[in-house]
Amino acid sequence: MEAFQAFFDEHHADLSRLGFLLTGDPVRADDLAADALVEVRRRWGLGEGGAERLSADVWAIVVGLAHSRLRTPAGQRRRCSIGAVLRRVRSGRRDVHAGGDVLTALDRLPFLTRACVVLRCAFDFSEQETARTLGVSVHTVTSRTSRGIALLEDALHRTRAGRATVGSGKC
Numbered sequence: 001m002e003a004f005q006a007f008f009d010e011h012h013a014d015l016s017r018l019g020f021l022l023t024g025d026p027v028r029a030d031d032l033a034a035d036a037l038v039e040v041r042r043r044w045g046l047g048e049g050g051a052e053r054l055s056a057d058v059w060a061i062v063v064g065l066a067h068s069r070l071r072t073p074a075g076q077r078r079r080c081s082i083g084a085v086l087r088r089v090r091s092g093r094r095d096v097h098a099g100g101d102v103l104t105a106l107d108r109l110p111f112l113t114r115a116c117v118v119l120r121c122a123f124d125f126s127e128q129e130t131a132r133t134l135g136v137s138v139h140t141v142t143s144r145t146s147r148g149i150a151l152l153e154d155a156l157h158r159t160r161a162g163r164a165t166v167g168s169g170k171c
Contacts, residue, residue: 004044008037011055014123015062021118022066024107032069036061059119059133067111105155109148116141117148 012033019029039061040054106114115134119125120141125133130141 004041007040007044007054011058012037015058018059018062018118018123019066021106021122022063022111022115023069024103028066028069032062032065035065056129056132059125060135063115063119063134067115101156101159102152105152105159108155109151112136112140113144113148113151116144117152120145121149 015033015036016026016029019032020026023029023032036058040058043054043057106117109117112134116130119130119133120127127138127141127145130145131138134141
């Protein structure tokens with residue numbers, strides 16, 4: 001039991017952050033982390049693969065649960081605006097709009113692309129770790145991450161350009 005408690009303590013916060021970045025909803029993020037850890041606890045009792053294997057699996061469980069729950073109409077209705085959430089997270093910084101813009105743009109990415117960007121950029125997963133977690137090829141991770149970052153940069157550029165022109169024109 002102590003071994004699982006140590007596992008829980010080590011992973012819960014990061015799993016909850018992953019759930020948050022994938023859904024934009026802090027309550028759902030905690031639910032995803034809890035559900036994933038319940039699954040790992042079940043496997044723990046069965047002796048499936050040991051803590052190292054389960055450590056890799058738990059990330060994939062969160063991603064899979066987030067994806068399946070976001071696809072349901074009820075899940076889509078319950079999603080909150082990622083942009084609004086980021087503004088709260090980044091409220092201590094001067095550039096509040098930039099943080100909100102990033103999450104707003106992130107929210108518009110297809111789920112797999114968003115998951116690749118989040119795992120690679122927010123959690124510093126390698127391409128191989130990301131591929132294993134998502135159950136896709138390394139090539140898919142590379143292309144989705146690259147495309148996702150390009151789309152984010154384009155969206156941020158357009159948003160900032162739009163903001164710069166607002167109020168600068170003549171009335």
